[in-house]
Amino acid sequence: MKQDQAIECFGAMAQETRIAIMRLLVRNSPEGLRVSEIAKRLEVVPSTLSGHLNVLRRSGLLKSRRNQREIIYSVDLETINDMMLFILEECCDGDVGSCAKTFQHFLPEMQNSIAQA
Numbered sequence: 001m002k003q004d005q006a007i008e009c010f011g012a013m014a015q016e017t018r019i020a021i022m023r024l025l026v027r028n029s030p031e032g033l034r035v036s037e038i039a040k041r042l043e044v045v046p047s048t049l050s051g052h053l054n055v056l057r058r059s060g061l062l063k064s065r066r067n068q069r070e071i072i073y074s075v076d077l078e079t080i081n082d083m084m085l086f087i088l089e090e091c092c093d094g095d096v097g098s099c100a101k102t103f104q105h106f107l108p109e110m111q112n113s114i115a116q117a
Contacts (some may be wrong), residue, residue: 001082005060009083012059017044018052022061025075031073034067 001009013019020042023030039049051074056062060079065072075095092098 001079001086004084006083006086008059009061009079012055012061015052015055017042017048018056019052020066021049021052021056022075025062025073026080029075030079032063032065034072036070038073 011023021038024041024071025037035046035049035053038044038053040047042049051063053064057064057073062073062078063076065074088099
C-alpha cells in the first residue's frame, strides 16, 4: 500500500460513526450486512449512514453488492490487510520480536481458522 492510499483509508475511519461501521463489518466478514441492518445495529439514520458508507467505500475500505433491492456492504479484507502491513512493515526497525504481544493475541485465532479451512 502506498502512503497516499494509507492516508486516505486511515482518514476515512477517523470519525466515530465510521469506525463503528468498520468494526461492525469486520465482525461480520466476509458476508457483510445490509444497509438496513447496519443502520439498525448502530442506531444511525439511513440518510446519515449513506454518507458515511460512501466515504468508506471511496477510500477502498468497503465493497458493496446488490441483492434485489438491498445493498450489502462488506469490508475489503485485502485493503485491511494492506493497511496492517503498511503500519507494521517497519515496526521496531524490523525486530518482529518486539511485536510478539500483538501477534500472540491474534495467532491462536488465526491457527484455529487455518485448521478449520
